[in-house]
Amino acid sequence: xxxxxxxxxxxxxxxxxxxxxxxxxxxxxxxxxxxxxxxxxxxxxxxxxxxxxxxxxxxxxxxxxxxxxxxxxxxxxxxxxxxxxxxxxxxxxxxxxxxxxxxxxxxxxxxxxxxxxxxxxxxxxxxxxxxxxxxxxxxxxxxxxxxxxxxxxxxxxxxxxxxxxxxxxxxxxxxxxxxxxxxxxxxxxxxxxxxxxxxxxxxxxxxxxxxxxxxxxxxxxxxxxxxxxxxxxxxxxxxxxxxxxxxxxxxxxxxxxxxxxxxxxxxxxxxxxxxxxxxxxxxxxxxxxxxxxxxxxxxxxxxxxxxxxxxxxxxxxxxxxxxxxx
Amino acid sequence: xxxxxxxxxxxxxxxxxxxxxxxxxxxxxxxxxxxxxxxxxxxxxxxxxxxxxxxxxxxxxxxxxxxxxxxxxxxxxxxxxxxxxxxxxxxxxxxxxxxxxxxxxxxxxxxxxxxxxxxxxxxxxxxxxxxxxxxxxxxxxxxxxxxxxxxxxxxxxxxxxxxxxxxxxxxxxxxxxxxxxxxxxxxxxxxxxxxxxxxxxxxxxxxxxxxxxxxxxxxxxxxxxxxxxxxxxxx
Numbered sequence: 001x002x003x004x005x006x007x008x009x010x011x012x013x014x015x016x017x018x019x020x021x022x023x024x025x026x027x028x029x030x031x032x033x034x035x036x037x038x039x040x041x042x043x044x045x046x047x048x049x050x051x052x053x054x055x056x057x058x059x060x061x062x063x064x065x066x067x068x069x070x071x072x073x074x075x076x077x078x079x080x081x082x083x084x085x086x087x088x089x090x091x092x093x094x095x096x097x098x099x100x101x102x103x104x105x106x107x108x109x110x111x112x113x114x115x116x117x118x119x120x121x122x123x124x125x126x127x128x129x130x131x132x133x134x135x136x137x138x139x140x141x142x143x144x145x146x147x148x149x150x151x152x153x154x155x156x157x158x159x160x161x162x163x164x165x166x167x168x169x170x171x172x173x174x175x176x177x178x179x180x181x182x183x184x185x186x187x188x189x190x191x192x193x194x195x196x197x198x199x200x201x202x203x204x205x206x207x208x209x210x211x212x213x214x215x216x217x218x219x220x221x222x223x224x225x226x227x228x229x230x231x232x233x234x235x236x237x238x239x240x241x242x243x244x245x246x247x248x249x250x251x252x253x254x255x256x257x258x259x260x261x262x263x264x265x266x267x268x269x270x271x272x273x274x275x276x277x278x279x280x281x282x283x284x285x286x287x288x289x290x291x292x293x294x295x296x297x298x299x300x301x302x303x304x305x306x307x308x309x310x311x312x313x314x315x316x317x318x319x320x321x322x323x324x325x326x
Numbered sequence: 327x328x329x330x331x332x333x334x335x336x337x338x339x340x341x342x343x344x345x346x347x348x349x350x351x352x353x354x355x356x357x358x359x360x361x362x363x364x365x366x367x368x369x370x371x372x373x374x375x376x377x378x379x380x381x382x383x384x385x386x387x388x389x390x391x392x393x394x395x396x397x398x399x400x401x402x403x404x405x406x407x408x409x410x411x412x413x414x415x416x417x418x419x420x421x422x423x424x425x426x427x428x429x430x431x432x433x434x435x436x437x438x439x440x441x442x443x444x445x446x447x448x449x450x451x452x453x454x455x456x457x458x459x460x461x462x463x464x465x466x467x468x469x470x471x472x473x474x475x476x477x478x479x480x481x482x483x484x485x486x487x488x489x490x491x492x493x494x495x496x497x498x499x500x501x502x503x504x505x506x507x508x509x510x511x512x513x514x515x516x517x518x519x520x521x522x523x524x525x526x527x528x529x530x531x532x533x534x535x536x537x538x539x540x541x542x543x544x545x546x547x548x549x550x551x552x553x554x555x556x557x558x559x560x561x
Binding site for chain 1: 447468
């Protein structure tokens with residue numbers, strides 16, 4: 001079981017490697033990746049240096065180029081693929097079929113993974129990506145139960161990577177338009193879900209009020225744990241008159257206790273979300289999962305590792321993996 | 327916009343709050359050379375931070391420890407980063423973004439020992455104003471492995487181990503103090519907490535009773551309506 005960990009900066013990458021990551025995934029400093037946040041990500045020079053460090057330690061680096069190229073402006077995405085290939089990264093994580101095609105034609109030797117942003121969740125879709133673009137791995141959307149994942153693995157011949165920890169995305173990934181609706185910018189095209197340039201926090205009458213564009217997303221009384229300012233985790237006033245969460249409460253995914261089942265299902269890699277988080281987060285989550293995977297692989301009980309302090313809303317869920325609401 | 331805006335929340339009960347009482351007579355200007363020296367050292371030791379900050383233009387941050395009366399003003403103008411220190415009464419700093427939290431947490435954040443989002447989720451850290459600028463600053467600072475020991479040693483290698491040892495001892499001591507302060511706080515608040523729990527339980531019971539009364543009211547209303555309809559038909 002491969003542990004795939006996030007890094008938004010070279011310092012985070014070093015933290016991930018020190019904590020026991022098998023693979024670190026990163027992005028360039030532009031809109032070609034889904035964490036296009038200010039002050040974050042890697043320059044080609046930083047990536048070259050970081051890749052050398054990872055390879056020296058016998059680990060790997062993947063590059064996410066997983067946003068959708070804009071019509072008439074394909075160059076940044078082609079350039080990102082070319083740069084990743086030139087630097088010699090171990091794989092690129094892509095979502096767009098045009099870009100997959102470009103990568104396959106221009107750099108056939110460069111390993112291609114299908115990003116979660118492609119939202120491929122059935123055997124027909126995944127097998128198509130395999131036959132058309134020779135993808136070696138698919139990152140599954142966070143909508144399947146462990147049983148569904150096991151059944152899916154039986155019907156495809158590519159490796160599977162699943163999210164184990166971090167931010168929850170409750171919408172159809174790669175197709176969500178909530179951020180676009182509120183700000184004109186989306187994770188799919190611009191690499192930003194709820195861009196910071198449109199986010200505002202204000203202390204109002206003893207409450208923390210978060211706004212996105214023209215919308216008030218939430219209002220947290222003092223002492224209540226807060227979450228990210230995304231519309232999908234907003235608290236809205238419905239017919240009852242009481243504000244409540246319409247889609248999802250602020251919470252993080254954590255499937256550590258389900259590791260034996262995921263191993264049994266034949267999952268090849270576990271992904272930790274959070275390239276936008278600090279290196280302290282990276283170190284804590286990666287250390288915890290390293291310990292848990294090592295125990296589960298030996299058939300030992302999975303140790304309890306407290307992650308409460310770093311979860312969104314200071315809560316966690318196994319989400320769709322167990323779908324206990326159905 | 328954020329001119330001399332003191333943190334709006336009640337200060338946390340920390341060792342720094344206690345220390346602040348004794349530091350109150352010391353004017354902020356006393357710390358200016360130290361703070362400027364720290365920034366100069368950081369520029370030399372961690373250029374990656376400042377290259378990431380270069381995308382900011384004409385931005386001033388107010389960094390306010392919630393348990394001290396001092397304030398730090400960090401500005402980025404035409405690629406040049408500068409710092410100043412003041413107190414609650416300092417005038418003339420127009421800031422576009424404000425970050426506030428307990429002093430020790432701000433130091434841990436600087437050294438990358440805690441995650442900024444986690445501090446924000448737990449409401450330990452508060453941000454206001456230009457969120458994009460705050461995020462840029464956080465990401466820039468987190469991109470380097472900052473060590474206060476390295477910064478304070480001032481480039482003199484043989485005194486660095488001494489500083490590291492001193493900071494480590496101070497850190498452990500402050501950690502112990504933090505725990506003790508927590509215990510004292512819980513102990514002071516215990517009677518109040520118990521009382522609040524009782525009030526909470528009574529509120530739950532009242533809510534249940536009200537719910538039952540509400541249901542009964544709906545039932546009586548429906549029954550009355552039925553009776554009225556029957557008597558209408560009889561007429």
